[in-house]
Amino acid sequence: MITKVLIAEDHESANISVQKTLEELSITNTSHAYYCDDALNKVVNAVKAGDSFDLLITDLYFEPDGTKQVIHSGTELITAVRAIQPDLKILVFSAENKPATIDLLHRELDVDGFVRKARHDAKELKQAIKELAQHRRYFPRHIMQLIDKKNVYAFTDFDITVITLLAEGVLQKDIPSYLQNKGIKPSGLSSVEKKLNQMKEALEFTKNEQLIAYCKDLGII
Amino acid sequence: MITKVLIAEDHESANISVQKTLEELSITNTSHAYYCDDALNKVVNAVKAGDSFDLLITDLYFEPDGTKQVIHSGTELITAVRAIQPDLKILVFSAENKPATIDLLHRELDVDGFVRKARHDAKELKQAIKELAQHRRYFPRHIMQLIDKKNVYAFTDFDITVITLLAEGVLQKDIPSYLQNKGIKPSGLSSVEKKLNQMKEALEFTKNEQLIAYCKDLGII
DNA sequence: TACCCCATTACGGTTTCCCATAAAAAATGC
DNA sequence: GCATTTTTTATGGGAAACCGTAATGGGGTA
Numbered sequence: 001m002i003t004k005v006l007i008a009e010d011h012e013s014a015n016i017s018v019q020k021t022l023e024e025l026s027i028t029n030t031s032h033a034y035y036c037d038d039a040l041n042k043v044v045n046a047v048k049a050g051d052s053f054d055l056l057i058t059d060l061y062f063e064p065d066g067t068k069q070v071i072h073s074g075t076e077l078i079t080a081v082r083a084i085q086p087d088l089k090i091l092v093f094s095a096e097n098k099p100a101t102i103d104l105l106h107r108e109l110d111v112d113g114f115v116r117k118a119r120h121d122a123k124e125l126k127q128a129i130k131e132l133a134q135h136r137r138y139f140p141r142h143i144m145q146l147i148d149k150k151n152v153y154a155f156t157d158f159d160i161t162v163i164t165l166l167a168e169g170v171l172q173k174d175i176p177s178y179l180q181n182k183g184i185k186p187s188g189l190s191s192v193e194k195k196l197n198q199m200k201e202a203l204e205f206t207k208n209e210q211l212i213a214y215c216k217d218l219g220i221i
Numbered sequence: 222m223i224t225k226v227l228i229a230e231d232h233e234s235a236n237i238s239v240q241k242t243l244e245e246l247s248i249t250n251t252s253h254a255y256y257c258d259d260a261l262n263k264v265v266n267a268v269k270a271g272d273s274f275d276l277l278i279t280d281l282y283f284e285p286d287g288t289k290q291v292i293h294s295g296t297e298l299i300t301a302v303r304a305i306q307p308d309l310k311i312l313v314f315s316a317e318n319k320p321a322t323i324d325l326l327h328r329e330l331d332v333d334g335f336v337r338k339a340r341h342d343a344k345e346l347k348q349a350i351k352e353l354a355q356h357r358r359y360f361p362r363h364i365m366q367l368i369d370k371k372n373v374y375a376f377t378d379f380d381i382t383v384i385t386l387l388a389e390g391v392l393q394k395d396i397p398s399y400l401q402n403k404g405i406k407p408s409g410l411s412s413v414e415k416k417l418n419q420m421k422e423a424l425e426f427t428k429n430e431q432l433i434a435y436c437k438d439l440g441i442i
Numbered sequence: 443t444a445c446c447c448c449a450t451t452a453c454g455g456t457t458t459c460c461c462a463t464a465a466a467a468a469a470t471g472c
Numbered sequence: 473g474c475a476t477t478t479t480t481t482a483t484g485g486g487a488a489a490c491c492g493t494a495a496t497g498g499g500g501t502a
Contacts, residue, residue: 010339010340011338011339011340011342012340012341012342012343012344013235013238013239013242013338013342013343013346014234014235014238014338015238016237016238016241016242016343017234017235017236017237017238017241018234020237020238020241021234021237034340063339063340065340095316117232117234117235118231118232118284119231119232119233119255119284119286120233121232121233121234122233122234122237123233125234166428166430167430167431167433167434168431168434169426169427169428169430169431171428171458171459172458172459172460173457173458173459185480186479186480186481187480187481188480188481188482189481189482190480190481190482190483191479191480191481193459193460193461194479194480197460197461205390206390207387207390207392208430208459209387209388209390209429209430209433210388210389210390212388212430212433212434212437213388213389213433213437213442216433216434216437216438217437221434392488392489393488393489393490394487394488394489406450407449407450407451408450408451409450409451409452410451410452411450411451411452411453412449412450412451414489414490414491415450418490418491429489
């Protein structure tokens, strides 16, 4: 049974509508946090007081506004609260639609649900909370389809390093020295060229610019 | 006096919170539209019935979901309703923070107010509606400051076309023929090179890959 | 019309990238 | 230990990109 919920969301308006949705599910014991640090504090205090939360609904992106914060993003918040209260159910409510990010939430951070801020998000939110109350996870099919699509090529750490360097403006011929400085091998220019060719061939691209655009779209870099 | 309001917003949750905010201002005569076409229809019908709206609160971005729509964006909607009902007050409520867009709203589309979806957006929304009821415009100072600050480079249609072609894998030397086919001028290779250099210099980049990454981050392409 | 100004285009030299091939090094198998 | 295979690195020629400069062309003005 879900009765006590914490909402971590910097947008006041989003906060309001989440609360309203919860009210429609007869959940009135809600707390709000407009900053990640504040959210973590509330979780800590609730556990200390022996009155812990049942569910955390959190956004991923929190806009900096000048006030110093230790935790800056929803993903960091998730790992932090998990360390404090492992059994806390976590539902991510975000406009995020990059497959890489959603995949991270699903597999590595192992959150209980994801609802994308979109046309029918309030209805979805209700559905998700109902599912979570039944101890099921909520990742709608149309979201998971996004994830599968990205599996046309599995980017390795090496791939990502090389692409990131390119996106930062490093000349291809200068990449080997960067790799050596970081102790990454292989570091030869030919190896870099080979990797780039492999990626481009797998994705049917011909130019580095396409790779950059593709990786940006998927949130890989 | 503002009594009858139309909310054009594809996100259900945002729609809810706007309505709640209006209720707190004792405005209960509200209509909702989840698509631009629907919003325009409601404006038209209200005018025909001699019971027109006092205020339109609209988002800028409406996510396509397969249903065929004539109008696809808030900016198009704004020009369309202005043609129907010139005295309709328009308040844009959007997460948009690109200086160029806000500038467009302020100067060319001449909307009555802009509230950014951000931390205290509900409070701002209330304030904005109060201002509009007094026949004043509402563009908070911190928004207008954004315009000056972040305006590092204003991308033209030509810029975006060139960058898009690069991101699609078109060779730089082949871009001129593409431009000619689309009837865009200038179309010379030197002009393309010059534009790319201008952009890169303005943003302190050295490589096209950086430009692609930057434009992807900003959602320009 | 003649002239100037500006934007556009054309051209040539240099650098970087691309690609195929070969050499070197490392891993594997017997 | 030695041969084989695979991975990594090196090299060179040709294509594309980069960059400065010169030529072209169109619009405005007297």
